[in-house]
Amino acid sequence: MTSSSLRLRAGLVSIVLLAAFLGIWHLATRSTGATTTMSPEYAKLMGLTATQGKSAMPGPVDVGAKLWEHVRRPFYDNGPNDKGLGIQLGYSIARVGTGYLLAVLVAIPLGFLIGMSPLLSKALDPFIQVLKPISPLAWMPLALYTIKDSSISAIFVIFICSIWPMLLNTVFGVASVRKEWINVARTLEVGTVRRAFTVILPAAAPTILTGMRISIGIAWLVIVAAEMLVGGTGIGYFVWNEWNNLSITNVIIAILLIGVVGMLLDQILARFTRMVTFPE
């Protein structure tokens, strides 16, 4: 059996699964016809759910039509509270990017230091263990209160949630570089700085990248929640705004897009990981 035929069959199964899912979705959300009789004057004031028994959940056709509408004009701007999906995603990605890069700048050097010093590693461990499991959103009120700026607070929340996996993985990667390599470097009288960059960094890189990949996933998860909380702009705000209007169709579209963007971010990091992986 060749790998191309396996891929083909896997693709077929994927398509069948998708079709089955859409079919069931469509059947489950069909309208049930008029539920109760009501005067036309009254019916005019009521929504379709009440008058025609239309399911509160949109069907795949509704979602598809709405999605097409969004895809056709992704960058419209109708004022501060209504912008196209492209702009909203741009805001979210910019926030995640900023918070994440700051976290990289802090976590990797810090992780290096901690990883190279067993003393620091032990001393800081209790703090890291306590801070790591805190839900990033729990920081939000504190951030809003102290930073006094909601967009910086959102970036701070991304920063704080993406720092821990990177920090821990860097510490672990640096600390578990094989002793023989370091000893060889030492025998060759390589200086500390050079040793860090030419021996430890390449050896620890796969572990560090894995940490970064976990972090970007978490950061993307958190931005949606953070934006729902703070509002203003971003895909999370879009979800909240459409929820406000009980527009489940738009919420489903947003969910879909959040998934796609999350996958893309993950794939980018996965590619970087492959670039630095080495066979032992």
Next chain:
Amino acid sequence: MSTFDNPFDPDRNLRARCVCGQHQSAAEHERATALACEPVESEEKRYEGVVASAVMRAMFPQDVARRAFLKSVGASTALAALSQFFPLQTATEVFAQAGAPEKKDLKVGFIPITCATPIIMAAPMGFYSKHGLNVEVVKTAGWAVIRDKTINKEYDAAHMLAPMPLAISLGLGANAIPFAVPAIENINGQGITLAMKHKDKRDPKDWKGMKFAIPFDYSMHNYLLRYYLAEHGIDPDTDVQLRSVPPPEMVANLRADNIDGFLAPDNICQRAIYDGVGFMHILSKEIWDGHPCCSFAASREFITTAPNSFAALTRAIVDATAYASKAENRKQIAEAIAPANYINAPVTVLEQVLTGTYADGLGGVKTDAKRVDFDPFPWQSFAVWMLTQMKRWGQIKGDVDYKAVAEQVYLATDTKKLMTEMGLSPPATAYKSFAVMGKTFDPAKPEDYVASFKIKKAS
């Protein structure tokens, strides 16, 4: 609305003594409320009326004299005579362009509910730009966020629940920061909505064990629901559960059967009906007709650092509120505020709220033109009442100087001054008595009022 009627009407009193300022007494006002005010054709016309009203008041400090004068010569003669030695036209123009604002680009936060109508509509309908401001109205996720963003100065001013500026100034649920209310947004316009399954349980005495949602702890909704329940012998702290739920989540929660009902701002009530998940038990005006709900608030700091901007902003809001108070403008307003950039709700829902002809969720169509109304004057007695309820339900511990707090936060004096400058006729006093579920509230005796309730939180 008092300020916007014809000052040349001999039967009209320019010195207000009732809610709307148009009648001699509250009783006369009640009788006359059925009569709609004269529609105003245009902005200039309204300003002209406003300015003329001020001129007439200046010329005839005694109202009796003015009436006698008008009755004897007739309104048109009086207007002609007045125009001869007083340039009404110029005065009107001067009023329209007041002192230059220190800061032109302002941000005002709002929560997407119909209570914020004047704040929101002022943007698409051009009330801010008319008063020389470039205002961005920013939709905000919840009351706590709007509070924090206003305190952090991301917003210059904001839409807040009427009790919030009192709570912030007192330091309840936040650091004490002096806030002020130059204008009330809306009166009435809320409702108790129950899940469809309770349509035979209309007596509040049967509501023991039910779960209700309110938008925020420091809200009129909380106080009105507690008041309503307590009047029916239900202790809101022990017999039922009250949950603070952001308005958009209320309909979803009602549908999911997580709550039995809510006292919520409109369009949320009407939205629950529109989607067939709930029905209107009562409108909030049946608890207290004319109750305030939301307010337009700013920090003292903004007022002192940018007094002209603040004055222009208040003028724009008062102007928009006056426009919204006219029934014939309501349909147009519903269309202006419905898009995703503003409230983001179906136009039908907003129209039902604003015009007062609505589906009740039980198959009937009801009409109540005063379902929601707009009146900007920040009565200090409103503030005193809210403070008594904060005290009653244990939000304020210890003694409170009701009058001092009310006067510090509710800027009736400043609003009065501004309105007079604008040529409007504000009410003569900032305190008025009113009745909540038939029980009269005397703003001069808040402590006795608190003590008079049987059901309250023991402090």
